[in-house]
Amino acid sequence: MIDLTTLSAPLALPCGDVSLRNRIALAPMAGWTDVPFRRLAWRYGAGHLVSEMLSSKPELWDTGKSSQRRVLIQGVRPQAVQIAGSDPKIMAESAKRLVGQGVELLDINFGCPAKKVCSKAAGSALLADITLLQRIVEAVVAAVSVPVTVKTRTGLTPSDRAGLEAALAAQAVGAQMVVMHARSRACRFVGPVDYGRLGELRAKLDIPLLVNGDIDGVDAARRALGSSRADGVMIGGGAMGQPWIFSTLMGQAPPELGERLTIMAEHLESMHEFYGHETGTRIARKHIQAYLKRLGMQSLCRASMQEDTAEGQVRWLRAHRNLIVDQGRRQQALGSAAA
Numbered sequence: 382m383i384d385l386t387t388l389s390a391p392l393a394l395p396c397g398d399v400s401l402r403n404r405i406a407l408a409p410m411a412g413w414t415d416v417p418f419r420r421l422a423w424r425y426g427a428g429h430l431v432s433e434m435l436s437s438k439p440e441l442w443d444t445g446k447s448s449q450r451r452v453l454i455q456g457v458r459p460q461a462v463q464i465a466g467s468d469p470k471i472m473a474e475s476a477k478r479l480v481g482q483g484v485e486l487l488d489i490n491f492g493c494p495a496k497k498v499c500s501k502a503a504g505s506a507l508l509a510d511i512t513l514l515q516r517i518v519e520a521v522v523a524a525v526s527v528p529v530t531v532k533t534r535t536g537l538t539p540s541d542r543a544g545l546e547a548a549l550a551a552q553a554v555g556a557q558m559v560v561m562h563a564r565s566r567a568c569r570f571v572g573p574v575d576y577g578r579l580g581e582l583r584a585k586l587d588i589p590l591l592v593n594g595d596i597d598g599v600d601a602a603r604r605a606l607g608s609s610r611a612d613g614v615m616i617g618g619g620a621m622g623q624p625w626i627f628s629t630l631m632g633q634a635p636p637e638l639g640e641r642l643t644i645m646a647e648h649l650e651s652m653h654e655f656y657g658h659e660t661g662t663r664i665a666r667k668h669i670q671a672y673l674k675r676l677g678m679q680s681l682c683r684a685s686m687q688e689d690t691a692e693g694q695v696r697w698l699r700a701h702r703n704l705i706v707d708q709g710r711r712q713q714a715l716g717s718a719a720a
Contacts, residue, residue, distance in 0.1 A: 383603040386631075386632065388613060388630055389404075390403065392404045395557050395588055395589075399486065399527070399528050402429075403427075403428030403429075403631065405614055405631070406614070407431070407617075407627075408593055408615045408616060408617035408620075409431040410618070411434050413433075414431075414620075415449070416449065416452050416454060416655055417648060417652045418648070419432075419454055421624040422624050423454065423457055424624075425627050426633075427627040430457055431461045432463055434463045434465050434493060435462060435463065435465070436464075437466030437475035438471065449656075459528070460483055463532070464490065467517070469517045469519070470520065472521050473520040473523070473524035474524070476529075485528075486528045488529075489517065489518060490504055491514060491532065491547060492560075505566035506566075507547075508536060508566060509537060509543070511546050514547050514550060518531060518550070518551045519554035522555035522556070529555060530556060530559070531547070533561055535561065535565050535578045538565050538567045539564075548561065552587065559582075559588065559589070560591040560615050561579055562593045563575050563594040563605070564594055574595045576592060576594075576607075577608045579609035580609050589613070590609070590612055592605045592613075592614055596614050598619070598630075599629065601619070614630070621671040622674060622676075624648070638710065639706055641676065642702050645669070646695070649694055649698065653695075661691055662694060669685050669686075669698075670686075678709070685697055
């Protein structure tokens with residue numbers, strides 16, 4: 382059985398003095414892993430945080446969305462931002478600008494399968510042009526003094542080797558870590574993951590490798606690490622509704638039901654504060670649903686969505702706290718009896 386205690390160990394990057402405080406990272410997920418969520422993830426033990434994806438286009442630099450995504454979080458090290466684009470020169474300029482604002486690690490997105498990203502020949506679309514992908518990494522590495530990492534997928538389709546070729550090409554020009562989602566671009570986020578494909582890469586890669594895809598708990602982490610032989614894990618959707626998953630993977634007991642609701646309430650108010658009440662209320666809805674689903678309270682999702690003000694969302698959670706805790710405890714008791 383895979384020993385998960387190794388995940389608690391720091392992970393040093395090959396060049397310089399940058400280390401991740403442990404081997405459990407939070408994936409950059411646009412619209413989900415924003416500043417409020419990343420703060421919680423760091424508190425509950427995440428060893429590495431990367432911002433939501435930023436476009437390298439200069440004309441988008443000063444938009445509200447871009448400004449919010451590159452906010453640095455006090456106490457987090459290294460301060461890491463993910464960038465996407467298809468022009469090596471523009472990517473390099475964007476990287477220099479970010480480092481000038483305090484960014485300590487740059488991650489390049491070669492994995493996003495979204496149509497609006499791929500249509501611009503960015504994200505996972507670059508797996509179709511390994512030469513250009515390598516030129517982008519080379520340009521960014523040459524432009525900055527901080528570590529450069531890449532996030533990608535196994536390939537364009539389940540049968541090709543483009544992701545493995547991309548990882549080795551990035552390593553050859555100075556990338557210091559590879560994160561690989563164990564699905565192809567064509568698979569997007571559905572269907573079986575292919576952790577074994579990463580095992581083939583691990584045998585050829587000299588820099589750290591993190592495995593990503595469908596890791597939502599201890600058993601899944603063991604499967605991913607066992608098949609991939611990766612140095613650590615990166616968690617995306619598996620962290621939604623349970624930001625404490627990072628401490629759980631390091632052997633700590635998950636919070637009791639009441640504490641989970643306290644965390645949920647704090648997250649809710651943090652989103653209202655960060656975005657303002659109107660935008661914060663809208664963004665909070667999907668997080669409320671994620672927490673309720675993790676708690677087995679899907680039946681309450683529809684009612685929670687009816688609240689259209691920040692104050693209403695907070696009141697709703699307070700009013701339903703006891704109900705959620707009582708139902709959760711009954712479900713736990715039934716589960717224990719069945720076992």
